[in-house]
Each structure stands twice: as C-alpha cells, then as structure tokens.
Amino acid sequence: MERQEEEDDMVCLDQSFFIDDNYQLTTFTFGSQVLQLLCLQSASTDFDLTGQLVWPGAMLLNDYLSKNAEILQGCTIIELGSGVGITGILCSRFCSEVVLTDHNEEVLKVLNKNIELHASSDNPEYCAGLTAEKLEWGNSEQISQILQKYSRGFDLILGADIYILNCYSFALIIEKQSSITSLFDTVETLLRVRKEGTCKFILAYVSRAKTMDSLVISEATQRKMQINELVGTRSIVGNLEGVIYEVNL
Template sequence: MDSDASKADTLRGFQACFFVMRRLAAFPWTVLEKDLESNKSSDLILDILKHTCLHPVCRTFPPSARFRRTFLSELIRRQEAAGCEPLDELYDALAEVVGAEDAAEFYKSYFLPGGEAVSLLENAALISEGTTGLVTWEAALYLAEWALDHRQVFAGRTVLELGSGVGLAGIAICRSCRPGRFVFSDGHPRVLQTLRSNVRLNGLTSPAVGVERLDWTAATEGQLGRIGAETVIASDVVYDPGVAAGLAKLLVRILRSSSPDVFICSTVRNQETYSGFTQQLAKEGVGHQVMPGGVAGVFPYSRDSPIEMIKLFKRSE
C-alpha cells in the first residue's frame, strides 16, 4: 500500500460494505488488486479478514451466511488469480459458513464515525408480513447522516420518531447526538417487535429511550401530549398516497398542539405522491422548507435516487 492512511481507508471501505452486505461490485477491489500485483503477498487479505469475517462484530451480529460465502469466495478467487500463497485463515473462514443455513433474518451493522457499530436485525425481503419496515431504507441512512451533522437539533431534547422501522436513524441519534429522551414509534406489530429487539441489543434502555405503538390515524391528544416532543423526525414514510395522507393529518395535529421542530426525509420515488403530501400540508396551513446542503458520507448506500429533507412550519394566520 502507498501509505498507512491509504491502507486504513481501504480496510474501512471493505468493513463498511461487508457489514451492510453491499453488492460485491461496490467493494474497493481495485486497491486490493494493485496490492496483490505489486507485493504478491496475502497480508492485505488477512487484514481485510480481520476487519470483516474475523471481526468481533461479525461473531456477535453476522451478516447472512450466503453473503459471507460469496464474499469469501471472491477473496479466494482474487488471491489465487494473483498467484499468492494460500492463506489458511481465509479457507478456515469459508469452511465455517459452507454448510451454514440461510435464514430470512440476519444482521447489518452500520459504523458510526467514532468506530462504534449500530447493529440491526433485518429481513431479506423488502416487503415481509405486509410491511416495508423490516429493512433499512436510504432515507433513514441520509437522516442519520444529517443528524450527525446537526447534533444541536437533538441534544438535550425530547425526540419523537415516526415510522421508526428497524431503528437505524433513531439508534444513531441516541448514540451520537445526546437527546434528553427519545421515543421510537411504529404502527405495525411485527415491526415493533423487531424494533424493540434492536433497541435492546444496542444497549438503549428506558426511561431515556422508549418504543411506542403509534397509529397515525388513531393517536390521541393524550398520547402526543405525554410524549411532549420537541423534535419530530421521520424517514421514508411518504411512499404511498394513503399512508402519506394519514401522516399529513397527524403532523398538522402535532404542529397545532405545540411547536416542535419537524423534519421529514424522503426518497422521492414518485413526484406526484410526494407533491400530494406537501400540498395536503399546505391546505392545512403547514409550509415546508428544503434543508440546504448535502451530508457527510458516513454510511455506504446508493445515492442515485433523489433524497429530500424538509422542515415543516406553521404558516402565520
């Protein structure tokens, strides 16, 4: 490798991609290929193993067995193609997962800037048990990155997250932004079960952190008042006209009853649906402003789709 810094960046790249199970094409293979060609040594591959399959996080919260088999097979293929000496640790790691059962659920781990991992139980299916809430979507990753850049929005405040899903954004905020109290919420029983499990396995406990069932169409004034949110967030919740309508009505109620800061992060897949959401808010006297600027690229995910972060506000009478 050209330098220790370059090697560290390469290892972080492999680690980040491995633990969120990115497509193999997204890994920094070019750097590895150049190292194998110039050194004819397996040293870098061994370091990659230590940051992926042999890492303590993988022992406790492993990605799917199928993904690990595919990743290790690709490492072996590239090592053999370069004519390097066989690496026992590489073949031992593959032997561990050759006969492992492929499960519908597995762990993904997202590394924060300080090196801590947010590990989440997720589902292989994008839609499972009638919900899309059992996987982490791009807007949640963007929201988490935005929060890391704007920690003052959350520090010391009571935060309510709507449609928390598996919990990535909220857990990252709890671990990095020091909220006074954080309330995760969702309306689907299966999602709530997974969410509670993920909150626990990341070491978050009550009373500072809570998980509630919150039905957007049936939430009471008492429930909202008891939460007393000073900051409200949501990500990837404006994807269906029916869902978006219920969310808009709830947000109008929240803004009328108090004056929290409300941030909605959306992957804009259908402009008509997204515009319908903001237009419904406008009819109720709620405006929005698009938050300017980008975010630091902390997590590995596709940034091809347009993602928009907006802040809501009550229009003056």
C-alpha cells in the first residue's frame, strides 16, 4: 500500500521538459559570407547538448576557411560534431559535397532545420550536396554506412571545438581520453580511405585545460599521424587561446 502511494506521488516528467529548443535565427558574418542559422544563445542544462549553440572553435575555423576558401573549392567534406552546422554550411558555398555529422538526436534536429533553411535561401547553388548523418565517434557500423554512400571518401575532415573538459576530475579526464580515442579512430578510418596525404583532418582546437592540449597531440603522434599547427592561426577566441591543426597520415 505504501509503495502504491509512493508511486502515485511520483511526478513523471517527459524528457522534452528539460530540452530547450527555443532556437533563435542568428546572423554570422565571416568576411564576405553571411550565414543565418537557428541556434541557442547560451548552453543548455544538459552537457550532451553542447551542439545547440555555436562554439568559439567554429568561429576560429570559419574565419580561417573564409580567408582560405581556395582550399575548399570542389572538395568533398565530412564534418565531425557539427552542432548547428555553421562550419559545414559555410563550406557548402565552396565545396561539391558536404556531410555534416553529430551523435545527438536533438542536435541533429536543429542541424537538419539549418540545412533546410539554407536550401531554401535565395542562392540554391549554396546547398549543393549538403546532408546530415548520425555519427558517433568510434561507431564502426555508422562510419561504414557513410562510407558505403561516399565510397571515394573525403578530401577534408573538419572538426571545431569537438571535445570539452568542463571539470578537472580524474574520472572525467579518463572519459575524455576515451572520447579522444574514439574521435581519432573515426578520423583514422576516414584518412585511410584515401591514398596517403590526399585527405586531411583540420581541427580547430580551443584550449580549456593543459591536460587536453597534450592529449590531442599525443593521440595523433601515438598513431604516427603528422600533426602541425597551421601558421598564423594561433589566436585568442573569446577569452581562450585557439589554434588550428592539420592532421594527416
């Protein structure tokens, strides 16, 4: 009887109760490129919903790409951890094919909305080959499904601000180590589809903890990958130091 009363007293809250999807249409300018995207203005309560807003790493990468758009001309691109899609959508203005990916269902919803928004803009050529796919780093089934569709692989793999350390506990550092491992597993699979050197991973990294800075470099070097800082990209974004790395086999 007591148990029944306890159960009756339980308040059932739908998962959607905790999700802020009050996205605002926001304008971003990178050189001559103006983008309008739906995004949140501040972080949601759920750590895993980081992709609902635009991060400093994306601002750094988009600024670099808009100034060096020749490296994108005619390329095929896959972006990892796309969030609202600001980087991939900018790239679609220069590339032949862009696949934006994320693992979070809620983030994929707003990503698809932004793709639709872009496709319905005044310049239909901007949305050439722009699609979203679910991809959890390290998930071999999902990556092979993508590679079945894009069997020639990609010229560029992009990632902006795709790992964050929000606490300095040892446990979390271990967890982030494994997320870096699965991120690099996916990157390595994608790099290996192409002959050596014809696919690169461009990573916009924003430093939030010294431990993470060294983890990224050591993960790449352990795999015998080349990791180089792109000259002139080290800068302050927000109040943090950012840099763009180029990684290849």
